[in-house]
Amino acid sequence: MTNSVDTVLPRSEVTERIKLGLKKRHRSELIFKSFGLTALTVGFLLVFFLLFDIISKALPAFHQHWVKLEVDYSAANLGYTDGDSLDKLSYRGTLRKSIYNQFPEVKSRKDKRKLNGLYSSNAEFAIKDYLIANPDVLNTEQYVWVRLDDDVDVYLKEIESLGEPLIRIDATEAQWVKSLVENDYIEKRFNIEFFTSSDSREPELAGVRGALTGTMLTMLVTLILSFPLGVAAAVYLEEFAPKNRWTDIIEVNINNLAAVPSIIFGLLGLAVIINVFGLPRSAPLVGGIVLTLMTLPTIIIASRASIKAVPPSIREAALGLGASKVQTAFSHVLPMAMPGILTGTIIGMAQALGETAPLLMIGMVAFIVDIPASVTDAATVMPVQIFLWADSPERGFLAKTSAAIMVLLGFLFIMNASAAYLRRRFESN
Amino acid sequence: MVDITSADSLASGNIVIDGTVGECFSDNAKMSMRNVDVFYAEKQAIHDVSFDLEKNQVTALIGPSGCGKSTFLRCMNRMNDIIPICRVTGSLEIDGDDIYHKKMDPVLLRARVGMVFQKPNPFPKSIYDNVAYGPKIHGLATNKAELDEIVVTSLKKAGLFNEVKDRLDEPGTGLSGGQQQRLCIARTIAVSPEVILMDEPASALDPIATAVIEELIDELKEKYTIAIVTHSMQQAARVSQKTAYFHLGQLVEMGDTKQIFTNPRHQLTENYITGRFG
Numbered sequence: 001m002t003n004s005v006d007t008v009l010p011r012s013e014v015t016e017r018i019k020l021g022l023k024k025r026h027r028s029e030l031i032f033k034s035f036g037l038t039a040l041t042v043g044f045l046l047v048f049f050l051l052f053d054i055i056s057k058a059l060p061a062f063h064q065h066w067v068k069l070e071v072d073y074s075a076a077n078l079g080y081t082d083g084d085s086l087d088k089l090s091y092r093g094t095l096r097k098s099i100y101n102q103f104p105e106v107k108s109r110k111d112k113r114k115l116n117g118l119y120s121s122n123a124e125f126a127i128k129d130y131l132i133a134n135p136d137v138l139n140t141e142q143y144v145w146v147r148l149d150d151d152v153d154v155y156l157k158e159i160e161s162l163g164e165p166l167i168r169i170d171a172t173e174a175q176w177v178k179s180l181v182e183n184d185y186i187e188k189r190f191n192i193e194f195f196t197s198s199d200s201r202e203p204e205l206a207g208v209r210g211a212l213t214g215t216m217l218t219m220l221v222t223l224i225l226s227f228p229l230g231v232a233a234a235v236y237l238e239e240f241a242p243k244n245r246w247t248d249i250i251e252v253n254i255n256n257l258a259a260v261p262s263i264i265f266g267l268l269g270l271a272v273i274i275n276v277f278g279l280p281r282s283a284p285l286v287g288g289i290v291l292t293l294m295t296l297p298t299i300i301i302a303s304r305a306s307i308k309a310v311p312p313s314i315r316e317a318a319l320g321l322g323a324s325k326v327q328t329a330f331s332h333v334l335p336m337a338m339p340g341i342l343t344g345t346i347i348g349m350a351q352a353l354g355e356t357a358p359l360l361m362i363g364m365v366a367f368i369v370d371i372p373a374s375v376t377d378a379a380t381v382m383p384v385q386i387f388l389w390a391d392s393p394e395r396g397f398l399a400k401t402s403a404a405i406m407v408l409l410g411f412l413f414i415m416n417a418s419a420a421y422l423r424r425r426f427e428s429n
Numbered sequence: 430m431v432d433i434t435s436a437d438s439l440a441s442g443n444i445v446i447d448g449t450v451g452e453c454f455s456d457n458a459k460m461s462m463r464n465v466d467v468f469y470a471e472k473q474a475i476h477d478v479s480f481d482l483e484k485n486q487v488t489a490l491i492g493p494s495g496c497g498k499s500t501f502l503r504c505m506n507r508m509n510d511i512i513p514i515c516r517v518t519g520s521l522e523i524d525g526d527d528i529y530h531k532k533m534d535p536v537l538l539r540a541r542v543g544m545v546f547q548k549p550n551p552f553p554k555s556i557y558d559n560v561a562y563g564p565k566i567h568g569l570a571t572n573k574a575e576l577d578e579i580v581v582t583s584l585k586k587a588g589l590f591n592e593v594k595d596r597l598d599e600p601g602t603g604l605s606g607g608q609q610q611r612l613c614i615a616r617t618i619a620v621s622p623e624v625i626l627m628d629e630p631a632s633a634l635d636p637i638a639t640a641v642i643e644e645l646i647d648e649l650k651e652k653y654t655i656a657i658v659t660h661s662m663q664q665a666a667r668v669s670q671k672t673a674y675f676h677l678g679q680l681v682e683m684g685d686t687k688q689i690f691t692n693p694r695h696q697l698t699e700n701y702i703t704g705r706f707g
Binding site for chain 1: 508511537539540543544546548552553562563566567617
């Protein structure tokens with residue numbers, strides 16, 4: 001028997017030739033490695049820059065300037081006579097008088113209007129709430145803290161952080177603010193209301209709780225509908241359905257569905273779910289259904305891939321013992337496929353979480369102040385809220401927009417973390 | 430230069446397979462197969478195979494790769510059902526019940542005819558759960574104590590109990606290859622089958638683990654009827670009482686193992702067992 005290599009080249013020549021090629025191979029390896037490293041670095045830098053930008057812009061939104069107001073709760077001021085309900089007194093007048101007393105030098109009607117503008121429009125309710133909470137302050141003078149108007153708030157924050165304010169306020173206004181600051185009438189507080197209150201036209205009053213609750217309800221509906229449906233469809237297609245032309249067509253269509261622009265699903269929701277089935281507009285239920293349609297293909301595709309990856313030997317083992325197909329699928333195949341299914345679900349849910357376009361079509365873009373209590377209440381969601389705020393002209397919404405993005409990212413992070421935790425539990429079993 | 434010739438041409442050259450030679454039938458049959466053809470779509474994998482599986486005996490199915498012995502084995506508990514293009518004709522009976530009858534439930538059949546596979550395939554669950562799974566789904570135990578007993582007896586029968594008794598709640602996948610295979614045997618025994626089909630049960634194991642499995646097979650035949658597919662002729666000679674030699678989807682020869690290995694009747698059988706191909 002002869003060795004064919006020996007007959008073509010002498011042994012020493014073989015080594016030489018390999019050495020020649022070796023340099024080239026190492027070089028291409030190095031080039032590939034450096035490409036990968038560069039891509040990774042660029043990616044990290046971009047993410048870091050994005051986060052840095054968002055966080056630095058968002059920080060002002062977590063604080064709010066409050067101003068001390070000396071309120072004269074005299075019965076005359078309030079128009080109070082014994083036995084009156086505290087609900088319907090002249091708080092607006094009282095507020096005005098308190099403000100004008102603080103700035104006795106302001107005389108003209110125009111300036112007075114400007115002066116009123118220094119205070120948040122809900123100051124009137126703040127002094128009312130204070131009286132209702134402490135009825136014995138009637139006929140006394142009290143210091144009540146109220147919010148500063150958003151423009152002044154931004155003005156102060158910019159002076160603080162930049163030294164020179166970017167926002168322009170009237171010179172007389174600036175003068176008043178200066179005197180308030182010098183007299184220690186202004187205080188910066190943590191803006192807990194950002195998390196506890198709902199949307200408002202006034203930036204200093206606007207919070208994310210309504211949108212966050214809407215997002216939670218919508219995601220809940222999406223998860224409850226899309227996870228079981230998607231997994232069931234994947235299990236059926238992989239484990240039970242005969243492989244024929246029909247299942248091929250279904251497979252192609254599911255793949256196509258994953259690529260349909262999301263606004264189409266919104267149109268479908270409007271045309272079918274709202275107009276034909278008559279479900280309420282702007283409701284998380286409808287939003288959830290629309291997002292389910294969008295998420296389903298992602299979950300089905302990921303679940304099928306994951307079920308396919310379960311070694312056939314496990315199915316054979318179960319079937320060989322006399323397990324039925326359903327028993328095999330649910331007690332052996334599904335648990336082993338679960339980590340992959342969860343990954344697919346979280347990708348689908350993350351897409352749904354950030355989705356705005358289809359929700360615009362079904363009316364979740366409406367200005368909604370009430371915090372939704374159920375899935376049929378009118379609601380909006382975080383990305384739509386961000387869109388609405390980003391679209392608003394008031395400077396105060398600039399920081400709020402970034403802060404809302406932070407909240408959305410936080411929500412996403414919690415969602416992913418819980419999926420990762422679940423996945424680890426399934427993997428360890 | 431070596432003249433590379435396929436096993437097929439070397440083996441069958443001019444030798445004609447004309448039906449099966451030897452004794453294929455038994456008066457004490459547990460399973461009887463008659464005129465079985467198996468098709469994968471258009472391709473015929475098994476041609477007109479007839480033989481009996483004798484009760485409480487080990488029958489070895491031997492033959493070169495691709496001869497259809499595994500295919501045939503999988504027909505005997507309808508594991509081929511999961512391959513949509515696979516079609517079986519002819520008659521396969523267990524104790525006179527037609528396996529491919531419309532009324533035959535594959536779930537019940539597989540509980541009667543258990544299977545051990547080539548690669549150890551324990552479930553990714555605890556050792557206990559691996560063995561308990563079969564009895565659980567078939568409702569063989571009415572309470573925990575009974576289930577415990579089934580698990581322990583099965584592990585003892587499979588010769589695994591002493592090695593794992595302290596770690597029954599550890600995953601079955603953490604055992605060594607040989608132990609995993611015995612776990613799979615224990616899992617099969619736990620359902621109390623009548624027949625155990627073994628598809629090259631020791632091919633993925635080292636010689637020591639193989640010896641343990643072979644010993645086990647010898648003990649198991651007291652209670653069960655066993656059919657074993659194997660590539661190792663020594664193994665067939667050691668563990669089986671009957672041997673069936675398959676070639677290109679046909680049953681060439683069947684008879685007592687001793688006779689097959691010492692005095693084969695067919696030229697192909699002789700070629701195979703003397704190592705001229707395979």
